[in-house]
Amino acid sequence: MKTIHFYLDFISPYAWLAFDALPRALEGISHRVVHKPVLFAAMLKHHGQLGPAEIPAKRDWTYRQVLWQARQQGTPMQLPTLHPFNPLGLLRLATACDADGQPNRYVCEQVFRHVWCAAEDAADPQRLAQLAAHLGPARDAASTEVKQALQAHTDEALALGVFGVPSFRVDDKLFWGQDALPMLRAYLQGDAWFDGPDWQAPSQCGVGVRRS
Template sequence: MKAINFYFDFLSPFSYFAWHNMQTLAKELNLEVHYKPVALGPLLNHWQIKGPGEITPKREFLLKQCLRYAAKLGLPFTTPKTHPFNSLYALRLSLRGVAGQDQARVIEALWKAGWQTRIDMGEPDELLNALREAGLPADELYEKSFTKEAKVELKANINEAISFGAFGVPSFVVGDELFWGNDALEDIRDYVQGQDPLDREKFASLLAETPRAAAQAL
């Protein structure tokens, strides 16, 4: 069974779509999914990238794109009550070291609560209510989410994602190969099935022989 790392932040609607679509892909390809919550901010800061919400036209365009995509998919979609929000509470609750065998259920409950029923995902009380409604031990999970081990695990996930070159979410890693975005799932399917159309020699050649404009300007 091949393993895939799935790096996500509850801030990202495209991570929500990818989470939904990953269920089908994992079954189809017999993939073991390693859920890796990460905070988007440190990824963007590391590569000095602005977040989508910081560029007004992009924010508006992406919301339209999300509504169109969800409608085509027949998937319930709204936005959390506030956005952006502090996602650290949700991220820590969904860590493997916190949720254990219930990790997939915790992640499902939080995605649905935020992006289907519009709770405030930055408010711990609303997160805990969502977990209780899903039949999960909310208070126990909340207590564990504040341990030193939880904070260390989240930081390790972020550093691991950066080490693979992840610059946003959702990101996926199969072996050492990085994929980014919900629309990369078709590429993941090809890669796992040994049908990757990427010409690696051409890629290396173009990368080496095509100068960057910014570098030329220095």
């Protein structure tokens, strides 16, 4: 049985789409999922990128696309009243719900639904307090140990080369994005392609131009 490390940030609509689709995408395959909350903003800073919602034209397209994809795959979705927002409170809450900082599927689903199924302010303190009361975390979400656990997940992801969410790690392979789920399934089923030359092909393709 393979273990899938699922790096996620609740701020990402694509992470919600992937989370909801994952059980169906991997149906019939023995696997274990470990959820690891990470701070997407730290990844963007590390790689010198802007998030999709920080580029005006891309922001509009992103919301239209995820609403379309949600309808297509049968995932409930309503945009929050404000996006992007500061997800730290939600990330720390989810992390606090497990002794190892690896929240189970129920916890992650409740947090995702808080953001993407309510059409409200996801970072509203009162709503966050209500969610915390519902989940009953075993640890204080504001504690140093919880903050350090979230930081450790983010540092781990960056060290592995993760640059966005959702990302999945299995063995030494990384899969990025909701649209990579069929590829992830193929790997778990033992597709020989992953042992062939195409997986290594990017290392043989040189960089022709670099922008300053």
